[in-house]
Amino acid sequence: MSPPLLEMSGVRKRYGGVQALDGAGLTAVRGEVHALLGPNGSGKSTLDKTLAGTVVPDAGTIRIDGAEASVGGPRDAHALGVAAVYQQLSVVGDLTVTQNIVLGLEPARRFGFLDQRAARDRAGAALERFAAAFAGRLPLDRPAGALGPGEQQIVEVAKALARRPRILVLDEATASLHKEQVDVLFDVVRELRADGVLVLFTSHRLDEVFALCDRATVLRNGRTVGTVELAATDEDELVRLMVGDAPHQAPRTPSDAPATPSVAAPGTSTLEVRGLSADRLRDVSFTVRSGEVLGLGGLQGQGQSELLLALFGGARVTAGEAVLDGRPLPRSSPAKAARAGVALVPGDRGRQGMFAVRPIQENLSLASMRRRATGRLALRAAAERRAATSMVERLRIKIGSLADPVSTLSGGNQQKVVIGKWLLDRPRVVLLDDPTKGVDVAAKEEIYAIIRGLAADGAVVILNSSDNRELTELSDRVLVLFEGAVAEELGADAISERRLVSSALRLAPGEKL
Amino acid sequence: MSAPLLDTPRGRLAAWRPGPVALAGAVAVALVIVGELVSPGFAGYGQLVNLMRVAAFLGVIAIGQTIVIIAGGGGVDLSVGKVATFSAIIGSRVMAGDDANIVPAVALSLLVAAAIGLVNGLGVTLLRIPPFVMTLGMIGVVQGLILAYTGGQAEGRAAPALTSLVNGRVIFDLPGLLFLWLLLGLLAVWLLRRTTFGWNLFAVGANRTAASLTGVRVNRTLILAYVLSATFAGLAGILLLGYTESVFLDLADQYMLPSVAAVVIGGTLLAGGIGGYAGTAVGAIVLTVLQGLLTTLDIGGAWRTVVNGVVLLVLLSLYGRQRRLRS
Numbered sequence: 001m002s003p004p005l006l007e008m009s010g011v012r013k014r015y016g017g018v019q020a021l022d023g024a025g026l027t028a029v030r031g032e033v034h035a036l037l038g039p040n041g042s043g044k045s046t047l048d049k050t051l052a053g054t055v056v057p058d059a060g061t062i063r064i065d066g067a068e069a070s071v072g073g074p075r076d077a078h079a080l081g082v083a084a085v086y087q088q089l090s091v092v093g094d095l096t097v098t099q100n101i102v103l104g105l106e107p108a109r110r111f112g113f114l115d116q117r118a119a120r121d122r123a124g125a126a127l128e129r130f131a132a133a134f135a136g137r138l139p140l141d142r143p144a145g146a147l148g149p150g151e152q153q154i155v156e157v158a159k160a161l162a163r164r165p166r167i168l169v170l171d172e173a174t175a176s177l178h179k180e181q182v183d184v185l186f187d188v189v190r191e192l193r194a195d196g197v198l199v200l201f202t203s204h205r206l207d208e209v210f211a212l213c214d215r216a217t218v219l220r221n222g223r224t225v226g227t228v229e230l231a232a233t234d235e236d237e238l239v240r241l242m243v244g245d246a247p248h249q250a251p252r253t254p255s256d257a258p259a260t261p262s263v264a265a266p267g268t269s270t271l272e273v274r275g276l277s278a279d280r281l282r283d284v285s286f287t288v289r290s291g292e293v294l295g296l297g298g299l300q301g302q303g304q305s306e307l308l309l310a311l312f313g314g315a316r317v318t319a320g321e322a323v324l325d326g327r328p329l330p331r332s333s334p335a336k337a338a339r340a341g342v343a344l345v346p347g348d349r350g351r352q353g354m355f356a357v358r359p360i361q362e363n364l365s366l367a368s369m370r371r372r373a374t375g376r377l378a379l380r381a382a383a384e385r386r387a388a389t390s391m392v393e394r395l396r397i398k399i400g401s402l403a404d405p406v407s408t409l410s411g412g413n414q415q416k417v418v419i420g421k422w423l424l425d426r427p428r429v430v431l432l433d434d435p436t437k438g439v440d441v442a443a444k445e446e447i448y449a450i451i452r453g454l455a456a457d458g459a460v461v462i463l464n465s466s467d468n469r470e471l472t473e474l475s476d477r478v479l480v481l482f483e484g485a486v487a488e489e490l491g492a493d494a495i496s497e498r499r500l501v502s503s504a505l506r507l508a509p510g511e512k513l
Numbered sequence: 514m515s516a517p518l519l520d521t522p523r524g525r526l527a528a529w530r531p532g533p534v535a536l537a538g539a540v541a542v543a544l545v546i547v548g549e550l551v552s553p554g555f556a557g558y559g560q561l562v563n564l565m566r567v568a569a570f571l572g573v574i575a576i577g578q579t580i581v582i583i584a585g586g587g588g589v590d591l592s593v594g595k596v597a598t599f600s601a602i603i604g605s606r607v608m609a610g611d612d613a614n615i616v617p618a619v620a621l622s623l624l625v626a627a628a629i630g631l632v633n634g635l636g637v638t639l640l641r642i643p644p645f646v647m648t649l650g651m652i653g654v655v656q657g658l659i660l661a662y663t664g665g666q667a668e669g670r671a672a673p674a675l676t677s678l679v680n681g682r683v684i685f686d687l688p689g690l691l692f693l694w695l696l697l698g699l700l701a702v703w704l705l706r707r708t709t710f711g712w713n714l715f716a717v718g719a720n721r722t723a724a725s726l727t728g729v730r731v732n733r734t735l736i737l738a739y740v741l742s743a744t745f746a747g748l749a750g751i752l753l754l755g756y757t758e759s760v761f762l763d764l765a766d767q768y769m770l771p772s773v774a775a776v777v778i779g780g781t782l783l784a785g786g787i788g789g790y791a792g793t794a795v796g797a798i799v800l801t802v803l804q805g806l807l808t809t810l811d812i813g814g815a816w817r818t819v820v821n822g823v824v825l826l827v828l829l830s831l832y833g834r835q836r837r838l839r840s
Contacts, residue, residue, distance in 0.1 A: 312726070314725070314726060334725055334726050334727075334728055335725075335728045335729065335730045337728070338727070338728030339728065344726060346723075346726055351720070351722055351723070352722050352723050352726050353723055353726070354720070354723060355715070355716050355719040355720050355723055355724075355786070356719070356720070357719050357786050357787055358715055358716065358719050358786065362712050362715065362716065365712065366712060366713070366716055366724075366727050366729065367727050367728055369709055369712060370709055373708075373709050376709060377708050377709055377710065378707065378708060379707050379708055379709060379712070381707065421727065425728075
């Protein structure tokens with residue numbers, strides 16, 4: 001018997017304080033559509049990227065056709081016959097569809113001149129299979145940026161196919177596709193399967209997995225927990241594998257919350273959101289009051305970050321409104337939102353939250369310094385230092401000197417700086433977008449204490465988290481989002497990791513697990 | 514990661530490496546020494562005071578340039594030379610050699626300069642025109658305004674009070690101009706390091722997205738940066754007027770590129786977010802001493818340009834090395 005086409009075992013990868021993969025693996029054969037499943041942060045994407053050469057693992061072996069393969073980069077993966085498509089588009093908008101598809105494997109004539117005709121033929125052959133998704137007219141000469149997001153995604157798949165892969169990785173590649181486009185893609189995948197190609201498929205839509213895949217490998221916390229034949233499995237079984245037999249957690253009692261000195265403005269506030277719609281957000285309504293932590297759950301990328309951004313005036317709102325204590329929140333200006341008492345700890349710390357090259361002092365002062373400045377202009381060094389020092393002590397931020405660039409701190413301490421800059425502004429509403437992502441365990445617990453302290457002091461807290469345990473521990477209620485809309489609201493007694501996963505996957509509510 | 518070893522005073526001292534300001538200062542001193550060696554008298558007191566006086570005009574024009582470059586996003590103000598020229602022309606005509614007209618003349622000059630900066634700022638923020646293109650285009654516009662205003666012939670004369678303020682000797686035989694430069698330089702340092710505007714400016718330059726999401730009014734900060742740039746250029750124009758007493762139509766035009774070079778030599782990152790005025794002031798001195806040395810050596814034209822370029826490249830590559838050593 002010949003060896004399986006793909007065998008990955010013992011794959012480990014650590015990002016800073018987070019063990020993304022902790023001995024994961026899978027075995028798959030040619031002519032198979034193999035699903036990779038697991039809750040947020042279980043390591044699916046990291047495993048995919050290990051195979052595609054965009055992530056170099058710390059340990060582990062990859063065998064292709066029984067031979068040990070070393071994948072040091074995307075070029076190695078290409079040579080081994082592996083091609084990958086991700087949810088995040090990598091098309092170059094200014095290049096034509098043809099140029100995008102042949103990018104990196106442009107057919108050359110003598111002296112390195114590009115063979116235009118061969119390029120067009122090759123791109124045409126790759127895109128041909130998807131003709132139905134373009135109403136029969138292949139947009140080979142149009143700039144890729146002019147296509148819709150779904151069409152661009154299809155171009156990505158065609159680009160992968162032009163490399164004639166033996167193994168095709170589709171990582172959430174259907175997220176931006178319409179139903180018809182998904183059907184076309186699935187037909188192509190089935191053709192590939194018939195040709196003996198192995199397709200690794202990751203999707204947040206469980207119905208797609210059942211419709212398309214033969215087997216599924218389930219990951220949890222970076223480890224492989226099992227591989228199942230989908231024909232002989234139901235959704236209950238899959239969810240059980242994904243969540244595991246997590247011990248029942250005792251309900252939270254107020255005494256859990258370590259006392260944190262008063263940081264939020266006193267008094268009671270109510271935030272009412274009515275029919276809010278924006279890009280990737282559909283008709284969201286809810287009410288939160290002071291002292292409450294409202295969790296946002298669901299699979300990643302279902303509009304949670306967009307909701308927080310929209311509340312902070314950082315996204316274009318197309319309909320609906322958010323009202324804080326009877327006053328509509330400003331819609332289009334983070335500066336105005338901040339002055340109205342809203343704070344956002346954004347999801348991408350490096351890009352959205354901090355000023356890496358600037359001193360810790362400035363990073364901490366920035367959001368609130370106007371309150372301490374004389375005539376809103378002149379800063380007093382002593383007052384700024386006092387404010388920053390108070391936050392460093394209160395949040396136990398480990399620093400050398402306030403003058404050091406914030407980039408010299410560890411991830412957890414950087415995140416505390418981002419939170420601290422807002423606490424100095426005494427916000428009434430605190431929006432937290434995955435605040436413990438990439439933060440080590442000890443700092444995580446401290447950030448939890450800060451969040452509880454905020455609520456105890458009367459702030460309205462909305463917490464998005466990709467970590468279901470975190471939501472279970474901190475939230476009084478959880479809104480589960482799916483494709484930009486509220487799919488379900490879980491009350492305090494209904495919040496459990498298992499319930500969060502089944503709700504995120506849109507299993508019928510009340511279904512017994 | 515901060516190495517705990519460095520957190521003692523002695524560790525910090527051992528880890529100290531000369532920053533761009535110190536390096537540029539060392540280069541300035543080295544150039545003076547070389548000058549004295551090849552041409553005794555180059556480092557004489559009177560000669561040095563003269564060099565500093567020439568550096569002062571560049572130094573004042575480069576205040577605004579520093580602010581705009583720190584704001585990042587390809588920020589640069591190529592119109593500073595032209596704006597300084599226009600400001601001097603307006604000042605000269607309104608003053609008409611009479612002390613009584615100084616206040617209205619200076620006020621009008623600075624107002625016009627600020628208005629030009631406002632247009633630059635609005636173009637860069639609201640119309641999203643790249644700063645390079647916007648301010649380059651503004652050179653043409655201001656040139657047109659100068660021709661329309663003067664009809665091709667500059668009129669008027671500096672008021673005597675202005676001339677004596679700029680050229681008059683105060684203490685140690687130093688001209689007033691140097692004290693004015695010191696004053697404006699301190700103002701610039703205060704603005705950058707001790708005001709909400711300054712901290713917002715560095716934040717906008719370091720990470721524009723994060724600045725916006727921290728409640729910084731990004732566009733307002735950028736517009737103010739261009740207004741300040743043009744206003745400081747206008748001030749430099751007035752000082753030049755006091756120095757030369759009468760104006761000509763391209764009085765300050767040649768300061769355009771040296772103002773950018775002074776900022777860069779001073780260690781301010783062209784990418785924005787890092788830098789300061791002290792470095793720029795030293796940069797202005799380096800450039801001026803270099804010009805003086807080249808003149809003394811009687812190196813002109815083509816070779817002068819080559820030497821200028823080489824000095825800039827050598828300094829920048831040194832800075833790059835420093836940055837690697839630090840990280």
